[in-house]
Amino acid sequence: MISYLTPPPRTSRRDFLRRTGMGFGSIGLASVLGQAGALGSGAPAIGSHFAPRAKRVVHFFMNGGPSQVDTFDPKPILTKYDGKPLPAENLRTERKTGAAFGSPFKFSRYGQSGLEISELFAKTAAHADDIAVIRSMVAQAPNHEPSLMLMNCGDSLQARPSVGSWVLYGLGSENNNLPGFISMCPGGYPIKDTENWQSAFLPGAYQGTYVDSKHTRLEQLIENIRSPHATAGVQQRQLNLLRRLDGEYQQRAGADPRFEARLESFDLAFRMQTEATDAFDIMREPEPIREMYGSHVQGRQTLIARRLLERGVRFVQLWHGGSQPWDNHDSIEANHRRLAAEVDQPIAALIADLKQRGMFEDTLIIWGGEFGRTPSVELNENGKSKMGRDHNHYGFSVCLAGGGIKGGTAYGATDDFGFRAVENPTTVHDLHATMLHCLGFDHTKLTYRHAGRDFRLTDVSGEPIQAILT
């Protein structure tokens, strides 16, 4: 145990920053070096437990809950029953549902693997052999709030650090001039707001930085990134003076590594003003690349994500939009078609783009929502069909691709109608364990001491899904 008053161990500065960095520079010496002393508890970011297959993560979050039977979990029997009652009683969900509702979308087999994917994701499906679908996900409640918390933070109700915060805590960031964990959501927050990327009991520096990607101007994207009252020249002079005056102070007060850490963070902040401008500016991409992603905000934020990942940002979440766009209780055919069209091209573009840059092999891509939707049709108060689907936490699909993932795989299964996971039911803890595994962590050992317990992302259960790992 080392306290915050000791000089840093003899590590090269570069190693030091890599080991301790968490995006937007390093956490202060106090936290890195001090353990129990400065932080009260906890271990520093020690890096992976074993060789990671993935070094960064991008999570497409279809908030609201995409329907599995309309996307990645084909159910021909459901189609046969269309309009008739399901043979077994409908499971209890948030609202009342009625007869079987066959998918209006056509499924086809793609790639060598023949993975079945619906027409909604036809462009993404071109990469079917790179994608593993878990068709047997389960959550705990048919409500957005607890399910978002579970998917993002591993606990339905209690305040726990988000996956991105854990990953940053475990791996740090490779770019000290940018936040290491960025959550982009165009047009406001999803349900549960900033809780989705909270760091909870981990230091505040590990929390996700929210970016409203509907904006295009940097000042609106990152707080305090521009000075309204000083030019770069003035700031440069101010920082020079700061260093010189601090030298005087240090002569009197003696050395303290925290002094230097602060001065450096001013220099980093100064440089960031340029670096961030560059990272968020997709107009610096050649036109063909921009066209590949498309001009929709989903394409734009996906392209920004690639620029960020390329610059060493560790974890990027791409939310579909404020509130819960995929929550299609009614008219699911039109709504899912529109939403999928917005995101299908950017996902396909990102996979192709990462491949051409040699980044696909060590980038973990995740697609999914907080739960799925019922195979039965939702009813209104008078018992009439709304042509939509209710929430379903009993069985839904999540897709993974990239670093460490065995493509062209379908894992687990729901029942014949797509209501409940029946083969290899997979908990969110299993999913998180799998993600951490790809990143080189034994999920039972990535822990943080808080309130007397060694907490982990996966609480007390969860196993990496070997079948989808390379």
Added chain:
Amino acid sequence: MSMPASAVEPPHWAFQPVRRPDLPAVKNSGWSRQPPDAFILARLEAVGLQPAPPADRRTLLRRASLDLTGLPPTPAAMEAFLADPSPDAFAKTIDQLLASPQYGERQARLWLDVARYADSKGYVYAREERFFVHSWAYRDWVVRAFNENLPWDRFLKLQIAADQIVPEGSPDLAAMGFLTGGRRFIGVTHDIIDDRIDVVTRGTMALTVQCARCHDHKFDPIPTSDYYSLYGIFHNGADQLVRVDATPRNDDFEKGLAIRQKSFDEKLAGRRTGAAARLRARAGDYLAAQLELQRYPEEGFDQLLQESDIIPASVRRWRDFLRQSGGAFHPILAPWHVLSRLESKDFSAAAEKALATLRREHATGLNPAVAAAFAMPPASMKEVAARYGTLFGAALKEGGDAEVGNFLQDDAGPCAVPEAPLASIELFFPTNHVEELWKLQSEIHRWLIQRPEAPPYALIMKDLPPEPLPRVFRRGNSGQAMEEVPRQFLKVIAGPQRKPFTQGSGRRELADALTTPDNPLTARVAVNRIWQQHFGRGLVRTVSDFGLRADPPSHAELLDWLAAEFTASSWDVKALHRRILLSAAWQQASRPAPATDPENRLLSSQNRRRLDLEQLRDAMLAVSGDLETTMGGKAAELFQPANKRRSLYGMVDRQYLPGTFRTFDFACPDFLVGQRHETTVPQQSLYLLNNPFAADRARSLAKFCEETPPSEAPGVLFRAIFQRPPTERERELASQYLTEAAATAAGSPPAPPPTPWSYGFGHYDEDSKKVTKFTPLPHFTGTAWQGGPKLPDDTLGWAQLTAEGGHAGNDLDHAVIRRWSAPQDGTISITSSFKHGHPEGDGVSAFIVSSREGELARASLHHGEAELGYRRLEVKQGDTLDFIVHLGGSLNNDDFVFSQTLTSGDHTWESAREFTPAPSAAATVLSPLAQLAQVLLLSNEFTFAD
């Protein structure tokens, strides 16, 4: 890592009684100034370390002032102290600091970290007001408690059981915000109680009882049964919002309140009656539901419910009632209890036997109508439920059985909706009623939150009528209730002879048990928290965990001496601060730790401490003369430029906590934080460099120097900011800076490049495909061009253009037009996205019109999106392209998004990105003197207390 203590080992140090040790012998007897010094020095001498020399007087005063009040000393106070030669000068100064109202403000903030204080509830459904009414009254109570030096035991007791200690209406009821101010967990009872158990046990005794929710504590001797003993205490109460200042406010306020209260009360009463009637009418169905409990989810699994639905909360109430009444004979439910214990195999035969026994043993007790209904043995439990259903139905009719009727009508019975605040009973209502009730309830809360004259309210806990004993939930799952446990204190503290609590919920007894002088933890934990405040870390570094895995105390005897002294002094907090600050140990200079004690656990010097968010912000406001010292009252957004009050009074909105809070390591308000993280990240630097906050302070300081001759200005700044004159070298550096900064006329940001974009309104003639009367919009707000400072403008109405879109004008003569004028000849391609986001109204229409080619694209949208574009348009310098939007049929929800990208070869114009920046920032540019002041505010000397 420690393992649980075995029988032979002595008990864990923290669980042993506190005894007051003798002062150890020391060699350098002249060093000590206070008894604690002997303990520190003895350890240092034992390892051959020397204490650091005393800090100089300037350092001492700044350190003391920041420690006690959270503010640096004023230059005047500094000079007075330096000029006072009397030997007790420092002691007098400490007394002044302890007597200043700012003392309570600083100490309160530290306690609010423990109390996981926030002004909002966390995530709630839209129907519910998301801010607490009571938070600020609790915060102000804490400030007062410190300023009045409330004894620590009473301070804790009131926070846990004021409702049972002080009379109704007492301002001390506000103390209970400690219990009730946590996150609401969308109303899930078990989690709310869990949060309260944690804040109480970890906050007062540093015991992590919460770990025993699902299984016996892995490390500490806290069995799950102890967790549920405490759970029962908190379960047996409900939150209640009470006014703690009865003085009538003005009529308008009181009347407004009364009206809102009345409509809520009436609606709630009506809904309760209605719900209870439905429950009675379907009592048989609720019994039947007991046979398939798995179909009715626990709290936290929310279904939208209608009046005709079986209400899961009522199924659970029946379940609990049956569980509790099953232990003894019940005149009505006895057959249910007896029969539900039978196997389903050969049910009928077994039932016949069981019923016969029942009739024999309770010939008189059993209700005759019930006896009649079960004269013949039923074939299954389903049938039992059905018979009860018939029986209940008959009893509710005119002339039905009175005893059964009363059972169904009983307010404490299974069919009732308890008379309790909405938050405790909302689940008994169908969804539309819940929404309607919350809306009315929120009207009251909003009235109290928004009206400035509203009196303080306390959110207290009030005991409910005694409930049956709590049961242990297997693995924390409320669906799996196991054995009963008494409501009582923790065994590890109360010992094997402990007695169950007997008064009501037992909450008052819990408060007493926490604060008896022989509780080995409470005093130790309190003095350790205060020690941490003065040395940067506690004698036990894990300040909120004194369990077996806790960090052992660096000076166990000192901890005990302080704890013993603290209880002996009647828990006198100010005396404890005074004693610590007068010690030689505290008054040491700070210096790098010796190699043999790299963490400085032995305290051979003071620890240099970095100012936390509140200290830093308050100090900046203070030294610049901007600090407003008004105390108490409602919270306001902290990072608004107009807010110049102490940071303590900043709004802590736990759901939308502004990022800057946690950037500066503010305590996460979702759970108790005993020690903040200390991080250094560039977001902090960006805030200090670029946010107007520090710059505004620097401007105030510069203004303060206006009358000063330039050569004296650095001296004035140093004195204000550091309470000391600059050294020669510093004066030289500062003057040199000022000269250079003045000479470089680069003080103002460069003028923005000429823009091809202009913003106006006009009429688009769809026949001629031409824009008539393009007129620029006259007013820029900083983010939008529009008719005037307010929207709608008196003459130009709603017409507005923003970076991404805007709002169509009120009629077709006020179409809004974003115009691009070609800066050179070329071929351009246009892409744009156009969006109307409202189902209301009748939508808007957009057009792209070239001055050379006429209309290029158009779309009319209502709650939809479109991409408008054009490929390869020849333009000559000076040609215009107009992006026009006008309303649909009528003025209704006509805001839109419409942004364009124009490309020509490798040149790109983006309408949103190139939207007119704020008007020239010349007026806001920092003067050289202000630049200097900002540098001083950013310095390490300002940011650390030596």
